[in-house]
Amino acid sequence: MHEIIDSHAILWNLDFMELLVPTLPETTQSNDTAASRFVDDYLLYQLASASHRLSSEFHAYVKSRGVKIYVWRVLACLVDQPGLMLTRLSALVLIEQSRLTKITDQMVGEGLVSKRADPTDRRKTMLYVTEKGAQTARPLIAQAKEHEEKSLRVLTAQERKSLKRVLKKLG
Amino acid sequence: MHEIIDSHAILWNLDFMELLVPTLPETTQSNDTAASRFVDDYLLYQLASASHRLSSEFHAYVKSRGVKIYVWRVLACLVDQPGLMLTRLSALVLIEQSRLTKITDQMVGEGLVSKRADPTDRRKTMLYVTEKGAQTARPLIAQAKEHEEKSLRVLTAQERKSLKRVLKKLG
DNA sequence: TTTAAAAATATTCTAAATCATGTAATCTTG
DNA sequence: CAAGATTACATGATTTAGAATATTTTTAAA
Numbered sequence: 001m002h003e004i005i006d007s008h009a010i011l012w013n014l015d016f017m018e019l020l021v022p023t024l025p026e027t028t029q030s031n032d033t034a035a036s037r038f039v040d041d042y043l044l045y046q047l048a049s050a051s052h053r054l055s056s057e058f059h060a061y062v063k064s065r066g067v068k069i070y071v072w073r074v075l076a077c078l079v080d081q082p083g084l085m086l087t088r089l090s091a092l093v094l095i096e097q098s099r100l101t102k103i104t105d106q107m108v109g110e111g112l113v114s115k116r117a118d119p120t121d122r123r124k125t126m127l128y129v130t131e132k133g134a135q136t137a138r139p140l141i142a143q144a145k146e147h148e149e150k151s152l153r154v155l156t157a158q159e160r161k162s163l164k165r166v167l168k169k170l171g
Numbered sequence: 172m173h174e175i176i177d178s179h180a181i182l183w184n185l186d187f188m189e190l191l192v193p194t195l196p197e198t199t200q201s202n203d204t205a206a207s208r209f210v211d212d213y214l215l216y217q218l219a220s221a222s223h224r225l226s227s228e229f230h231a232y233v234k235s236r237g238v239k240i241y242v243w244r245v246l247a248c249l250v251d252q253p254g255l256m257l258t259r260l261s262a263l264v265l266i267e268q269s270r271l272t273k274i275t276d277q278m279v280g281e282g283l284v285s286k287r288a289d290p291t292d293r294r295k296t297m298l299y300v301t302e303k304g305a306q307t308a309r310p311l312i313a314q315a316k317e318h319e320e321k322s323l324r325v326l327t328a329q330e331r332k333s334l335k336r337v338l339k340k341l342g
Numbered sequence: 343t344t345t346a347a348a349a350a351t352a353t354t355c356t357a358a359a360t361c362a363t364g365t366a367a368t369c370t371t372g
Numbered sequence: 373c374a375a376g377a378t379t380a381c382a383t384g385a386t387t388t389a390g391a392a393t394a395t396t397t398t399t400a401a402a
Contacts, residue, residue: 036251037248037251037252038247038250038251038312039247039248039251039263041335042247042315042316042319043225043319043322043323043334043335043338044222044225044226044229044315044318044319044322045247046335046338046339046342047218047221047222047225047226047338048222048226048265049265049338049342050218050338050341050342051215051218051219051222052265052342053341053342054214054215054218054341055215055218055219058215068358070358070359076209076210076213076216077208077210079209080207080208080209080210081208085380085381086380086381087379087380087381092210094219094220094223095359096359096360096361097380097381097382098359098360098361098362098381098382098383099358099359099360101381101382101383102358102382102383103358105382121367121368121379121380122366122367122368122380123366123367123368123379123380123381124367124379124380124381125380125381141209144213144215145213147215148213148214148215151214151215151341152214154340154341155337155340155341159333159336159337159340162330162333162334162337163214163333163334163337164212164214164217165330166326166330166333166334167214167217167218167220167221168217169325169326169330170221170224170225170322170325170326171217171220171221171224239388241388241389256350256351257350257351258349258350258351266389267389267390267391268350268351268352269351269352269353269354269389269390269391269392270388270389270390271351272351272352272353273352273353273388273389274388276352292349292350292397292398293350293396293397293398294349294350294351294396294397294398295349295350295351295397296350296351
């Protein structure tokens with residue numbers, strides 16, 4: 001539902017370890033028969049659910065490396081866009097501007113990124129991944145690709161192509 | 172990225188009003204040329220991004236009706252499953268158990284749902300949407316369907332079918 | 343059946359996300 | 373070029389989410 005929950009919240013995850021969400025035993029009461037819950041065929045729920053499940057998987061890995069999810073997200077988004085200004089990174093990384101300001105400040109303190117005022121417009125903050133940030137990101141990106149590969153195995157080649165094309169249209 | 176952000180985060184939204192995320196002006200610096208950001212082709216990012224964008228749209232509507240996002244999510248998930256126990260609702264609605272306990276307590280206070288101990292297992296809490304809850308949910312579900320319909324217009328009939336099938340496989 | 347283990351939910355504490363607003367720099371336009 | 377509007381970012385207060393743990397009830401095993 002989220003993203004529905006996507007909550008925004010929710011970026012990426014990995015199942016090199018077993019699933020986090022154990023299958024629950026059958027419930028005592030209520031219509032398991034009623035095969036038609038509203039949400040089951042609701043696009044926004046399906047998106048949120050898939051996003052949530054897959055991201056949770058990978059997040060377990062990110063956390064196991066001692067990296068905060070939002071740090072991973074920022075690095076993954078920024079690594080290919082040196083000098084990106086804060087507001088644009090905010091839209092890309094799906095994190096609110098005011099929140100991203102705090103996150104990047106913290107990351108500057110940790111030596112993962114650096115900030116520089118844009119000389120042509122001093123309102124703008126240009127962001128750069130530092131060498132340390134790049135070193136942090138590298139193995140995570142490698143694992144992300146591996147996890148993605150695994151996740152896509154349940155789909156046919158056709159389905160994979162179609163999915164990505166469609167998601168680009170929607171996103 | 173979220174879901175990457177999926178944020179979690181994020182359930183469902185509606186664009187009966189104009190998009191919330193205004194298109195930003197072109198950035199001064201940096202490689203708009205480099206058409207290959209890692210995240211652009213990363214499944215978990217694409218899922219998070221689509222989920223985030225679409226949900227944000229609909230959330231604007233939910234909020235305009237004075238309904239909290241998590242309340243919407245709970246009602247939407249519970250309305251077809253009377254008597255569902257807390258933990259199972261938690262998995263369905265993509266909200267953590269401890270959080271859901273608080274949310275549902277609050278919703279009981281607002282008369283939107285009711286709780287009843289399962290007579291066969293007093294550990295379990297069975298949840299029910301009240302009439303007031305159903306009345307709250309009804310117009311939101313209608314709008315959700317409308318919004319979904321709108322969202323899917325950018326896709327071909329083929330793509331829609333494929334998308335939902337694939338999302339069910341992934342979610 | 344007692345005892346240990348597991349399951350379901352509640353509680354507490356902390357972290358993270360959001361909102362509203364503030365400030366400074368730039369842009370617009372008369 | 374000066375006044376107001378806009379843009380970019382920062383700050384502070386509040387809400388929401390999450391992790392860890394406690395409590396109660398069932399289940400399983402000895």
